[in-house]
Amino acid sequence: KDMSNFIEIENSKQKMQMSIHQFTNTCFKQCITHVGNDGTLSSQEDLCLRNCLNRFLDTNIQIVKGLQNMK
Amino acid sequence: KDMSNFIEIENSKQKMQMSIHQFTNTCFKQCITHVGNDGTLSSQEDLCLRNCLNRFLDTNIQIVKGLQNMK
Amino acid sequence: KDMSNFIEIENSKQKMQMSIHQFTNTCFKQCITHVGNDGTLSSQEDLCLRNCLNRFLDTNIQIVKGLQNMK
């Protein structure tokens, strides 16, 4: 039982990690258009990334709800 | 034997479903460029989608034949 | 033991093949912008493809080293 708990927890951690990879990839493409000289995110880029993530999650939640209502 | 038939049928149904997901994703990006006010496909958009699918399948078939001829 | 060697070799050959598929897909999109009349690569296109591959591998190697230094 401990073993199956362990696998379940690792599994959900892994799903979250893969989601973070996907979100970072999507929002980096949207928000980071040049590299600049010092390799640090501007506050504007950082805000864009966080807004991008939140709007992506909003869209995802609304799509799930919308599909549930269609059934 | 019934079980292996069942799995084979489910398997080919599933491949078709995944193809439909891929075609819809590709052709939606090509043909639907704005959402509009009423959430219905225009006849022009619908025609574009069906033509997109048919040209994609034409291309696919021709690529397969072309590769077979190369062997 | 021969069997596991065989599987290991097949496995690494397969990884290389999949990498070549990925590189070809990426660099074809970058370097081949029109099909032309005779279906042969121009020397300029061929040079672009090989440079694209080499710069992609350079980037990949530098990213791996950069991440190792961060640890």
Add this chain to the structure above:
Amino acid sequence: QISEELAIVNATELVNKATENCFELCMNKPYTDKNELCVDQCLKKYMQSWNSISKAYLDRIQQASAAGEI
């Protein structure tokens, strides 16, 4: 039970692709505002597109089958 798992795989794929396409169509940088009306209508359009493509694909398979090509 196999069918059930496949249904989950399909629903997940549909959610992912619709989310990606409707995020692209409905959200404008700097991504400050939700756009719920647009997302709802985009989802409707996505589902209609899915149905239209699906039907056209089955038609095509039937034609090829009737012509003895497959």
Add this chain to the structure above:
Amino acid sequence: QISEELAIVNATELVNKATENCFELCMNKPYTDKNELCVDQCLKKYMQSWNSISKAYLDRIQQASAAGEI
């Protein structure tokens, strides 16, 4: 051992996505020159972006959890 394999999967995914994005941002056709400074700085930005997205995602999950939504 499972955790170790997952760590490799994650590192591979990070390398692939950072390579793809930094190749896109730093290399110009006809791809004759390396651009090592750009790639280094791009990787720094990519890692910062990963951390920022990661934190914002966990915040969002906690909020939803606190609100009883999940």
Add this chain to the structure above:
Amino acid sequence: QISEELAIVNATELVNKATENCFELCMNKPYTDKNELCVDQCLKKYMQSWNSISKAYLDRIQQASAAGEI
């Protein structure tokens, strides 16, 4: 038998990528016309590209191997 399955995986990947790239290069909206000549020539170019990339990649691996880097 393993080799055979891998050959199918590789052929499928080649067909998928060539289809995607040649659809992109040869078809124009509203997608009314086939363009068979273009697709044939595109496929030739794709195969040449595959061979060129393949050779350049093996060269690179051999160089790295000769230099003791791998």
